[in-house]
Amino acid sequence: MQPDLFDNSSAVQPQILPLPDADVTYYPGWLSADEASRIKQQLEGELEWHQDTIKIYGKLVKIPRLQAWHGDPDAQYSYSGLSMTPAPWTNTLRDLRRQLTAHCQASFNSVLANWYRNGQDSMGMHADDEPELGSEPVIASLTLGHARPFVFMHKRSKRKSKVMLEHGSLLVMKGTTQQCYQHGIAKTARKIDDRINLTYRYIYASEQPNNA
Numbered sequence: 544m545q546p547d548l549f550d551n552s553s554a555v556q557p558q559i560l561p562l563p564d565a566d567v568t569y570y571p572g573w574l575s576a577d578e579a580s581r582i583k584q585q586l587e588g589e590l591e592w593h594q595d596t597i598k599i600y601g602k603l604v605k606i607p608r609l610q611a612w613h614g615d616p617d618a619q620y621s622y623s624g625l626s627m628t629p630a631p632w633t634n635t636l637r638d639l640r641r642q643l644t645a646h647c648q649a650s651f652n653s654v655l656a657n658w659y660r661n662g663q664d665s666m667g668m669h670a671d672d673e674p675e676l677g678s679e680p681v682i683a684s685l686t687l688g689h690a691r692p693f694v695f696m697h698k699r700s701k702r703k704s705k706v707m708l709e710h711g712s713l714l715v716m717k718g719t720t721q722q723c724y725q726h727g728i729a730k731t732a733r734k735i736d737d738r739i740n741l742t743y744r745y746i747y748a749s750e751q752p753n754n755a
């Protein structure tokens with residue numbers, strides 16, 4: 544059993560997660576349930592959802608969720624040697640960016656959206672530690688829809704802990720969190736509804752190679 548970081552069933556106060564070598568705060572009910580449901584519905588129709596294919600051991604497989612990438616035109620990142628340009632901001636995403644910028648006192652120039660259609664959709668353990676994000680990125684993660692456990696694993700000790708990310712909640716990761724931890728969303732056999740997650744990030748302009 545992984546220890547629950549805390550029981551947030553009745554919490555409304557921000558919770559600083561007791562994770563050594565990390566800086567993570569959980570804000571339950573950052574959006575009201577009604578507001579979160581309204582925003583989720585808008586995003587379902589507004590974003591440029593697609594299902595990427597990746598190569599694993601030479602085999603092409605579809606990643607187990609839908610994704611959309613929106614942001615400023617210069618917030619490009621490279622992926623498998625390709626430079627990816629984000630789709631433009633939508634009104635809903637821009638409005639949330641304004642609120643998150645004020646709340647986190649940080650800049651965000653892009654957002655990665657993930658749509659987990661059911662319990663079989665997931666995200667493998669990873670750290671958001673690409674060089675384009677800088678060494679201590681502020682990542683603001685908003686959950687809309689069915690709550691899913693978010694698992695942290697300390698890279699060195701391998702110790703795992705989890706926090707339930709509820710409808711309308713905000714999780715802010717900063718400092719050395721990405722350096723010291725991986726995180727992910729596991730599959731579940733339970734019949735559950737869908738969930739959209741938004742992670743607002745700041746992408747630093749990457750150096751263009753001279754021969755580009």
Ligand SMILES: O=C(O)CCC(=O)C(=O)O
Binds near residue numbers: 657708726
């Ligand atoms: O769905 C989530 O809560 C996690 C998303 C995530 O880790 C990412 O987009 O990098």
Ligand SMILES: [Fe+2]
Binds near residue numbers: 726
């Ligand atoms: Fe992540």
